Amino acid sequence: MIWLNQLVQGLMLGGYYALLACGLSFMFGVMGIINLAHGSLAVLAAYMLFVLAERFEVHPLLGLVAVIPVMALIGWVLHRLVLERSARAGALIPLLSTFGLASVLDNSMFQAFGADTRSLAPYIDSLSYDGWTLPGGIIVGQLAVLTLVVAIALLGGLHLMLNHTALGRRIRAAAHDPDTAQLVGVDARSVYAASTAIAMTTVAIAGAFLAMRATFDPYTGPYQLIFAFEAVIIGGRSLWGTLMGGIVLGVAQSIGAQVHPQGFLIAGHVVFLAVLLARVYAADTLRRWVRSVRSRFSSQFGNRATTP
């Protein structure tokens, strides 16, 4: 039963990682940009919600109504001022520029809020600790369930938007081939800026859940980035893959913690590395196998193997 409990808790934790990784995966999928400031931006959203809660007594979930548009605007500006310009200089420059942005954000937040750890848990009443008891005595936190539900809803919403709306078609077209998309009237520049704004919307939501379920400080961002990055790598670039990646990471950490007190983080990193290596080597082995089959086929059948 202990293992089942760890599995369930891991699943819930995976919901948070999926939520966190959603924006990172979206930006990488659409623009091929790995936003190293992703975690820091989530913490920035958390601080915005914290200020609203502490000074104006706004419930964090209600505060999202104000923070989401602000983060979307930040995303738009981020694209126009940083990502667009740096992407023109090659794939490495956006990595460097977002790394620099993360440093600026972390230290600015340190300057503004100090080193104290904060949390939004005191502002959400009993939601932070209430739970439901499942058969077998397994307890699941209400906040953890809400996180998983929000993650699924968000990823599902993004999936629907991408596949069933005009904006989604434009995003997918620009993601595949911006030049050709422009030829049919798609303003790839605006589509990318809108995509960054959408990604920052998900970052705001992730920041809210980060701050409601745990504590945070100005330097929490880079750690969150690592988890988000691992979830994206494990799950692949698709949105549903990101959900699976988050769940695999969460379950690995949860089971790792059961195996050894220090196993929580290590198990997650080990699974991430194993998946990464499997992707690299399995893909290589598969390519070689296809090549050998093809050459065997063509040597046996000669020219007949080629179709007109």
Added chain:
Amino acid sequence: MSLLKIEGLEARHGLLTAVQGISLEIEQGETLALVGANGAGKTTLLRTLAGVHPVAAGRIVFDGVDVSALPAHRRAAAGLALVPEGRKLFPAMTVQENLLVALSAKREGRWNLGSVLDAFPQLKPKLKAAAGTLSGGQQQAVAIGRALMTNPRVLLLDEVSLGLSPLAVQGVYDSLRTLMGKGTAHGTTIVLVEQDLARTFQVADRIVCMLEGRVVASGRADEMTRDQVMAYYFGHRTPAAGGTSQPASTASST
């Protein structure tokens, strides 16, 4: 007044000037064919007209407006559409999505999903199929249909027959002839690049021969012979050496 006017246009690939001071005027409803050997600059010229290749010098005036500095999506919205070489579909998107994405140009006109499917009935059963899974001929139909969905006034076609079976090529050209309302006052203007000279003579009103980024010959298709074009095509004949074509009347290079 010409619908599309090109004045001293230059376009470069790094240090190489692929299009060297080309000047052309294209009338409403005209079908103009650009011919020339590989590397003559035909594709670069079309891409520059469509806005996906930068103008290094000169002007592109479309319907009286200088569009040289406009990005490609603004030119599509103005009525310039390119069917690129190699079709360049969005392979993971369905045929329907490939067509609908062209509504981004936001141009009103006779072309919509229904009329494009009427024009290319072979696409009807494939609407929900991923574009990357179609045959070459079907993909070309999607590429042309997608460009038509922008309701263009000038359609730029870059080697639409490349890589297709003769039957598929015939189908594409049959469709084009029917679709463009050739001979009518409001027919779509076409600029096409085609390697198949016989086909070029069948469809074009005017032929412009390019060599090393320059226009070396230009004339009405019914006044030129295939041998004359071939001579310019391979550089065996130059404007200075004389010929029956009209390099300076409606087309010139500076």
